[in-house]
Amino acid sequence: MMVYIMCFILFMVGLYGVLTRRNLIKIVIGFSIMEFSCFLFLALIGYIENGLAPILKEGMKNPVYVDPLPQAMVLTAIVIGLATTAMLLAIAIRIYKKYGTFDIRKVNELKG
């Protein structure tokens, strides 16, 4: 259970970063950390003790493979994370151009 708890701590660190940092780039970093912890969590779930990587080899008798399904899910999730990061960065540099800063306390046109 130790690994899962460590993984959750990593998740909370990312969430803390997203919610408390005041710099746009730091927020993007916090997001990446949260995503990484989710990927790790999925990969941890699929692991089987003494399992083999899920690639077929000749001449194995009754091999035990680790679960390939969470790995396929993580592959999908990695690409989704990449897409999210790209969108956030595009907005961030556009905001930098308009306001001249990455500080979100200065970005407050909308109120109420």
Place this chain on the structure above:
Amino acid sequence: METLLSILIGFMIIGALYALHARDLLSALIAQGIVGYGLVICFLNLRAPDLAIVQIVVETITLIVMVAVVLNSSREEVRESWNRNKVLNIMSSLLIIGILVYVFAIMIGPLQPFGEHTTRMSEFYTQNGAEATGSANLVTGVLFDFRGYDTLGEATILFTAALGVITILRSKSKKESTS
């Protein structure tokens, strides 16, 4: 195995904390690299070579793009003075994180421990997946055959993001002659 992974994740947590608190944005990005590449090592230990390859490439490209974004901008992190409020904030967030982690640790108690995973949906994938799809790499078999629909969605998301980025970053948003 479990201890090794825990130590690795511990290093990743330290890297993450440094990344979130570094003064200079460039060093923050490099510290984020610790987390990303640490994840690659974890994937290799978890017998997931496909994930390791994808993660190492994606992490590298993300780092390049983020460094390119940060380089010509102001790299200084916004200064915050140390006062009573800040200490209070840090204490309260530590407390909340502690409580949540404790709750999580209790809540997941009844589930299977690490390494004793059983399969239900992927039973068929590991037993007969290779013959059924003809692919020796089971992950590719799952990705493009059993769950090919997910993969279509995933490629579409990347397409959406590319379209979104060039839409957001276009130079003029409104046509001139509307009046």
Place this chain on the structure above:
Amino acid sequence: MELTPALYIIVPLLGAFLIPVIGHFVKGFQKVLTVLITLFLVVYNIWFFVTGFDAPVVTKVGGWEAVNDVPIAIYLVYDGLSAFILLTICLIAFLSAFYAVGYIKRFTAENNFYALLCLMIAGMNGVVLSGDIFNIYVFLEIAVIASYALVAFGTEKQELEASFKYQVLGGIASILILFAVALLYWQTQTLNLADISVILQEGTQTTALIFTEVLLIVGFGLKAAMIPFHAWLPDAHSSAPSPISAMLSGVLIKAVGIYALLRLFFNIFVITYEVSLVITILGALSMVVGVLLAIGQWDLKRLLAYHSISQMGYVIIGVGIGMLIIQRDGNMTIAALAIAGGLFHMINHALFKGLLFLDAGAIEFMAGTRNLRNLGGLARYMPVTSSTSLGASMAISGIPPFNGFFSKLLIIIAAVRGEFYLLAALAVFVNFVTLGSFMKFMRYAFYNSDKSKAKLKTDRLPFTMKFSMITMVILCVLMSLMIIPYFREIMLTPAVDVLVNTSEYATKLIGL
């Protein structure tokens, strides 16, 4: 030809991929294609209803049959609830796309706009059709990433800020949902919703399951903008271009927020008292706080956005009362009535709120501002807009000939008969505040002293914008017919049946 739900996803995706290629060379192609695609979807949907389908229609993607009753493929499930929400999505999408033909002319990069609109439709259809929890996550991301880009379409200061806020909160919600999916996979070793349901109905309520449910409520609650999680909605919905505001307020928060919550908490998890209480309380909070926040707004679209939160509160208390009654094992007819009221209000809200956002877009198009203080006397110059706004305002504040009255009435009757008197009183109270708020809107925008004459940008609206607005106001009246038993049995009853017979979803799917 056999009816297949897969076309709901293939057709808009084909459109989205064709537009950047052919639209690059042929002028005007993107508009025609998008309108044709959405029109096709509406016709296809109505065809489904008319021929009467044998619910549920299940497509196993890849053709993999279940092994020992364990499904191994992704299922596309088209049942009464999916059909109902798909009709809402396609109808609003068609009218918004047709409206956009006239409205978006002022902006550059029209190709990207229409391609992203198609992607958003495909994403929402995918969420509604999917019978696989990870697949729901993937298609949800398509819809929300497209909407992030569309909110920032104008690339002004406000739009960028709103989009960033929306992305941060939406991203947190997505990651929480992914984490919950991982936890569910850990507990059940499967991703198929029907299979998960079978396992969870057999097993007991473990602590890990409660944790998962909390994560899912927070995640989808953020997407649906229930009250403690609403911070992004007013900014995002008021900053987007008007047709997109209509889509976001009208269908996106329902398809990716409310629908997912309904499907998961009615059909998959065992309904517990705590969860139904939490959902009802969140709904009541949204209803009351949303309307109170809306009173002080002078920005037209912001006012409408806050009313969206409040009206979604009606939907949520409708289904929440249904859940509470089912859990109490009380009278199933009252539960069905409450759920029917909630679902009916969902499609009504899509129509009248979409129409109001389109009207706001027309006002902005003509007068160049959406601050109510600077408007006035527009009724003389914009007869179509003012009359359709009047209809929509009457619908949203529950005045009899319009659809809003009947759905609110159903919810209130169900609340009284289920002995939730406080909720019924709150619903009536909120309705009066809404009425007051929309009287203010009508007065300041259309009937006050003439302040805006000098600033009118153009003197006539494009035909496509007028057409969409008029069609919507007619639909607002026609929807009242759904209270008549014949129409109710075609559309509303199958959707309600899916939710009331909670475990039937799994039993029908597993044997296939």
Place this chain on the structure above:
Amino acid sequence: MNGMSLIVKKVTQLMSGLIFMYGLYIITHGHLTPGGGFAGGAIVAGAFILLILAFGSKVISLRTEKSQTSITESLALLIVIILAGAGLFFGSYVFFNNYLPEGEVGELISAGVIPLYNIFVGMEVSAALLTIFLGLVIYKEEVAS
């Protein structure tokens, strides 16, 4: 963005070809060895990004390049969805069917449509990543000038 020094340019010339070939290998052997369309596509995009970084953005016309990559990604995805939908209209009337013969496990030409999906998804991923990168670079140039 200016180019880098002569040494970097020479090394990049040598390396980028190798990286490109490695990406192609990863894509085409996706069903036999670790990797596949996503990893290989990202590696191919990496080779191009390396070239642009080393030689500077003045060597190529960024805008033409961007419109080409964005058309490429649309076309690649169009082919993927046509491949997937083809099963719906002939064959067994199933969406996403693997309708080509599976062949023998372990051969290069095997696994039915999976290698085709790998190739076109790889194309899509590389084109999409390049589009994102070029979009950011073009925006930076506009801001600088």
